[in-house]
Amino acid sequence: MRALFFLASLGFAAAEDGLDGWLRYASLPCSGQCQSKLPANIVVFNATETSPVYVAGSERQAGIQSIYGIQPHISHNQCKSSSSAIVVGTVHQYRKTCGSRDVPELEEDGFWLSTEANRIYILGQMNVGNFSEVSYSTNPSAPIRWVNQWDNIDGRIERGYGGPSIFFKDGAIISDLTRVRQYARLLSSIRINAVVVNNLNANATLLTPANLKGLGRIADTFRPYGVQVGISLNFASPEDLGGLSTFDPLDSSVISWWSNITKHVYQHVPDMAGYLVKADSEGQPGPQTYSRTLSQGANLFGKALQPYGGIVMFRAFVYNQLNESVWTADRANAAVNFFKDLDGEFDENVVVQIKYGPIDFQVREPASPLFANLFNTSTAIELEVTQEYLGQQSHLLYLPPLWKTILDFDLRVDGKPSLVRDVVTGKRFNRKLGGSAAVVNVGTNTTWLGSHLSMSNLYAYGRLAWNPADDAQAMLQDWIRLTFGLDRTVLSTITKMSMDSWPAYEAYSGNLGIQTLTDILYTHYGPNPASQDNNGWGQWTRADHTGIGMDRTVSKGTGFAGQYPSEIAAMYENIDTTPDNLLLWFHHVEYMHSLHSGKSVIQHFYDAHYSGAETVQTFLSQWESLKGKIDDERYEHVLRRLEYQAGHSIVWRDAINNFYYNLSGIPDTAKRVGHHPWRIEAESMQLEGYKAYTINPFETASGSVAIVTAANDTMGTATTQIKFPSGTYDLAVNHYDIDGGQSHWQAYLNDKQIVPGVKVNKGDALKIVGKPDGVEPAPLDYVAFLPDGVVD
Ligand code: GCU
Numbered sequence: 001m002r003a004l005f006f007l008a009s010l011g012f013a014a015a016e017d018g019l020d021g022w023l024r025y026a027s028l029p030c031s032g033q034c035q036s037k038l039p040a041n042i043v044v045f046n047a048t049e050t051s052p053v054y055v056a057g058s059e060r061q062a063g064i065q066s067i068y069g070i071q072p073h074i075s076h077n078q079c080k081s082s083s084s085a086i087v088v089g090t091v092h093q094y095r096k097t098c099g100s101r102d103v104p105e106l107e108e109d110g111f112w113l114s115t116e117a118n119r120i121y122i123l124g125q126m127n128v129g130n131f132s133e134v135s136y137s138t139n140p141s142a143p144i145r146w147v148n149q150w151d152n153i154d155g156r157i158e159r160g161y162g163g164p165s166i167f168f169k170d171g172a173i174i175s176d177l178t179r180v181r182q183y184a185r186l187l188s189s190i191r192i193n194a195v196v197v198n199n200l201n202a203n204a205t206l207l208t209p210a211n212l213k214g215l216g217r218i219a220d221t222f223r224p225y226g227v228q229v230g231i232s233l234n235f236a237s238p239e240d241l242g243g244l245s246t247f248d249p250l251d252s253s254v255i256s257w258w259s260n261i262t263k264h265v266y267q268h269v270p271d272m273a274g275y276l277v278k279a280d281s282e283g284q285p286g287p288q289t290y291s292r293t294l295s296q297g298a299n300l301f302g303k304a305l306q307p308y309g310g311i312v313m314f315r316a317f318v319y320n321q322l323n324e325s326v327w328t329a330d331r332a333n334a335a336v337n338f339f340k341d342l343d344g345e346f347d348e349n350v351v352v353q354i355k356y357g358p359i360d361f362q363v364r365e366p367a368s369p370l371f372a373n374l375f376n377t378s379t380a381i382e383l384e385v386t387q388e389y390l391g392q393q394s395h396l397l398y399l400p401p402l403w404k405t406i407l408d409f410d411l412r413v414d415g416k417p418s419l420v421r422d423v424v425t426g427k428r429f430n431r432k433l434g435g436s437a438a439v440v441n442v443g444t445n446t447t448w449l450g451s452h453l454s455m456s457n458l459y460a461y462g463r464l465a466w467n468p469a470d471d472a473q474a475m476l477q478d479w480i481r482l483t484f485g486l487d488r489t490v491l492s493t494i495t496k497m498s499m500d501s502w503p504a505y506e507a508y509s510g511n512l513g514i515q516t517l518t519d520i521l522y523t524h525y526g527p528n529p530a531s532q533d534n535n536g537w538g539q540w541t542r543a544d545h546t547g548i549g550m551d552r553t554v555s556k557g558t559g560f561a562g563q564y565p566s567e568i569a570a571m572y573e574n575i576d577t578t579p580d581n582l583l584l585w586f587h588h589v590e591y592m593h594s595l596h597s598g599k600s601v602i603q604h605f606y607d608a609h610y611s612g613a614e615t616v617q618t619f620l621s622q623w624e625s626l627k628g629k630i631d632d633e634r635y636e637h638v639l640r641r642l643e644y645q646a647g648h649s650i651v652w653r654d655a656i657n658n659f660y661y662n663l664s665g666i667p668d669t670a671k672r673v674g675h676h677p678w679r680i681e682a683e684s685m686q687l688e689g690y691k692a693y694t695i696n697p698f699e700t701a702s703g704s705v706a707i708v709t710a711a712n713d714t715m716g717t718a719t720t721q722i723k724f725p726s727g728t729y730d731l732a733v734n735h736y737d738i739d740g741g742q743s744h745w746q747a748y749l750n751d752k753q754i755v756p757g758v759k760v761n762k763g764d765a766l767k768i769v770g771k772p773d774g775v776e777p778a779p780l781d782y783v784a785f786l787p788d789g790v791v792d
Contacts, residue, residue: 016631017446021186021455022482025066035070039120041081042074045089045097052188052226056122057088059185084118091123103137109193110139138466142425144351144380144435145192145465146230146313148276149442150199153206158199159386159524161393161450163443167197171205173214179444180221186448188225190462194273195222196230196437200315201284204237207261216268228273230313231265235277235297236285248290249300262304274311275301276353276437281318294318294338295345302347313380313437314346316354316370321536330550330558331538332358335370344376351378351433354424356406358560359539361389362515363506364402366572366582369563371423372411378433381406381424385457386441386449389516389524390505393450395645396619397505398498400460400472407468412567421468436465451641452634455483456498473499487629494626497619507612508652512595512604513585514541514548517656526648527655530697542588545663548601549584561586580604591664605660606668609653616642616649617791647734650791651700658699678729678792680766682707682718682780690716690770693779701781706736708777709770716770716778722785726761729785733768741776745769747783760785 016024042061047054057074065071072086079098087094091103091112103112103123111124114135124137150158151165153172166179174180187195197218198206205211219229238244238257248254265272279286279297287297298314305312319334335358346352352374357365361384371379383403384390390397407421418428426434438461442448449455459482460475473495480494509527510517519528520539532541542550551557553573561572571577572586580595591602599607620642627635657673667673683692683705693708695701709716731754733745747754748767770778784792 016634018448018452018455018634018637019182019446021448022459022479023185023189024482025063026485027069028067035068038064038068038070039072039084039086039118041083041085042072043078043081043085043087043089044074044076045087045093046077047089050220050224052224053089053093055188055224060086060088086120086122088122094121094123106137107139108143109191110137112137140191140466141421141468142380142435142465143433144194144311144313144437145462146194146196146273146380146435146437147187147192147385147440147461148196148200148232148382148437150201150386150439151197151441152199152201153203153211157441157443158201159388159439160441160443161386162441162448163445163450166442166444167218173211173218177217177221180218181225183442183448184222184225184227186458187222187227187462190459191466192227192462194228194230196232196273196276196313198232200232200276200278201282202232202234202278204234204241206231207233207237207241207265209264212264212268215265219269219272223271228271229269230273230276230310232276232278233301234285235279235287237261246290247285249287249292249297250290255300255303258300258304262308262310266308266310272308272310274305274313274349276313276315277301278315278317281315286318293342293345295342295350298350298352299345299347302350306347306349310349311433312347312350313353314350315382316352316368317360317382319538322538323536324533324538324540324542327551328558329538330552330560331540332550332552332560333558333563334358335368336373336563339370339377340373342377343374346377348378349433351380351435353380353382353437355382356403359515362539363390363502363509364405364511364513364581364585365515366513366585367406367409367411367420369411369560371420372413372418372565372568373563375413375429378426378431379424380434381420381436383436383438383461385438385454385461387454387457388439389518390509391645392525393454394641395505395616395648396451396453396497396501396642397457398453398460398472398476398501399457400464400475401499401502403464404472407464411565413565415565415567418565425468436461436468438465447637452483452638453494453498453641455479484630484634490626490629493622497622500615501619504612504615504649507608508616508649508656509612510656511608512549512580512601513582515539515585517541527652527659527700528697529656529659529699541584543660543663545665547588547590547593548660549588550586551588552586557586557588591660591666600666602660602664602666603669606657606670606673609657610670610672613649613653614791617646620646647732651734654702655697655699659697662699676702676782676784676792678724678786678790679782679784680720681705681782682768685718685720685766685768688717688719689714690718690778690780695781702734703782706779706781707770708779709772712772712775712777715772717767718770718780719765719767722760722762722764722766724760724762724785726759727787728757728759729787732784732786734781734784735770736776736779736781738776738779741772741774743773743776743778744771745778745780746771 042057044057106124114121153168155164155169236247238247238254242257280288301312316335318338319331322329354370358368409420411418422428456479459479463470463475484490517529519531521531552560554562575587578586592600661673681703690707691710698704746769772778
């Protein structure tokens with residue numbers, strides 16, 4: 001038995017910092033009558049203090065107390081009592097103590113809930129919240145429901161946006177594990193059963209005796225919540241840490257080194273879930289150094305773990321740098337090329353962990369064809385809760401609708417239904433192991449991920465890991481009720497914003513299957529379409545003056561389409577049957593190529609980027625309509641993010657549109673691209689202490705040029721006379737944010753600081769004063785005067 005299920009509260013509390021996530025237990029108005037209907041007791045069956053059953057009993061007690069203001073009494077192993085009770089335990093313990101009783105067939109981690117007379121039974125696993133007559137049982141779709149943390153042991157988190165690690169600091173395990181316990185509680189409530197605590201770009205020093213001891217403390221903290229711990233390994237550890245002269249997986253000294261380390265790991269963590277291994281990818285060492293296969297590499301760990309019941313999650317994310325001038329070269333081909341022929345060669349306790357798409361967590365990808373090429377190998381899907389390429393928690397993006405395009409995709413293996421979700425849960429090819437892993441990367445920030453609204457993704461991930469057929473909107477609404485209470489406007493508003501968020505992000509960041517056109521070389525943040533091409537990383541778009549898109553057909557391209565089973569391969573091979581939203585993933589076309597919608601590719605780009613950014617402007621006003629319905633602390637935090645996103649979506653829109661306009665030379669039929677009637681370019685103003693600065697990449701500045709202060713310690717002033725008609729406007733001051741400084745800008749009208757509601761007259765003097773900070777020279781791009789309803 002692993003997962004625990006906690007009582008869920010639907011109320012609304014005062015100021016909140018997000019730490020409790022969806023487990024807030026906020027109080028609900030409850031009359032004396034309602035209290036008298038609540039069970040007076042909680043009966044827990046045979047639970048030691050560190051067992052999940054014990055924790056479930058205490059959580060239930062804390063929940064009822066906090067929600068309804070009464071404290072049920074906890075007792076143990078009582079089969080009968082005259083007063084009402086919630087009974088919590090495993091089926092096995094209950095039967096052992098109280099004798100036989102009918103319970104539906106439950107798989108490991110499944111649970112059954114039943115109300116009978118004055119008792120609520122929660123056996124096998126637990127959840128409650130409804131005291132009317134009910135009987136309900138549920139089983140997990142798959143045994144692997146893991147999360148991965150990319151925490152480095154120095155305390156930084158790779159692609160983490162919620163602050164430093166809750167596990168590690170300065171090369172060791174943190175002494176106060178309070179936050180780990182709180183994380184365990186959250187994971188447990190969504191039925192996650194294991195967490196890999198360190199980055200898969202792994203540092204071998206995690207395996208030193210002192211750190212293994214610390215790992216034991218982490219596991220002790222997770223255990224009462226039914227969550228096991230796993231670790232990522234560095235393939236070269238025998239050499240780097242062990243001092244051997246080799247890390248060849250077939251070398252006997254290497255084999256015994258790993259089995260000895262594994263023994264030590266299990267001494268500290270007797271129930272360790274297993275290892276996660278990234279090998280031969282992005283500079284990580286692996287078996288190929290010794291001309292060994294990936295399966296030989298994976299099985300090295302499989303054999304070491306086998307005596308302890310652990311499993312190896314072996315990543316399919318293996319690829320090499322390629323040369324773009326070779327038309328048939330394609331990184332998307334790598335996973336199938338590396339793994340297909342190894343099918344059946346992996347040990348039974350090895351699971352191949354496959355990213356949802358063939359490239360890398362892009363805003364839209366087709367399902368990885370590797371799901372349709374491994375029949376005698378267990379697989380798991382890898383999702384990403386942390387929004388690496390998808391706005392890094394500074395942009396609202398509810399991910400399950402994206403994940404569903406993959407999980408619900410039918411690969412038609414052998415012409416038969418073959419949904420990805422049925423492949424990874426082991427059902428389609430009869431595999432015992434399988435499931436999912438998600439890269440989460442929570443940090444010490446009280447919001448966990450960096451933004452309150454992003455927590456819907458973690459919550460829904462757990463739900464999907466348990467049941468991948470769950471509905472994206474229904475899960476979202478459960479999360480909203482738990483997180484923000486029962487107000488109907490709150491529910492409908494956050495539902496709408498969240499459900500619109502992925503289509504909007506796709507529209508302004510990269511559509512028609514061209515991928516997220518972000519900077520792929522370093523930050524993976526903000527627009528940088530040029531960075532996709534002319535490097536070995538292979539996230540290419542092959543955009544030039546005449547056309548765009550990767551030709552992945554078999555007949556004239558990279559052959560990738562042929563990695564799918566025949567029905568799917570035929571669909572993608574043919575441009576007419578390829579859906580518009582993946583057109584540029586599979587085909588290279590001219591900018592004027594006509595889509596199924598009838599629009600040209602380039603006009604679709606322009607329109608989509610405008611409409612995506614426009615949708616984001618509405619998020620702000622929608623959220624503002626919730627003021628007073630949500631506690632101030634969370635309201636303000638989200639508001640700041642949405643204000644930022646409203647501006648940044650315009651930066652995205654303009655950068656992508658300018659880039660492709662510049663490349664194709666084809667104008668926007670709606671005459672928006674390159675025309676900004678309500679803007680005043682900073683470089684066109686009179687500058688004092690400021691100077692013009694040409695921005696690179698050019699498309700990320702309005703008119704390619706911005707201004708920066710001439711010195712880092714002196715303020716700059718930009719002035720101009722307003723030529724717009726007299727009236728009221730929204731003022732937008734478009735500036736840059738550089739790491740390592742927090743500059744300030746102040747706007748004046750006729751030398752008076754601008755305040756809301758002020759009327760602007762033609763001929764007024766506008767002055768912007770920029771105050772640099774640190775390395776940030778108060779960079780300013782433009783100022784816009786926006787009449788009501790205009791977003792220029
Ligand atoms: C992405 C990500 C890396 C990560 C890699 C992986 O490329 O940017 O930070 O290490 O994926 O999943 O292995």
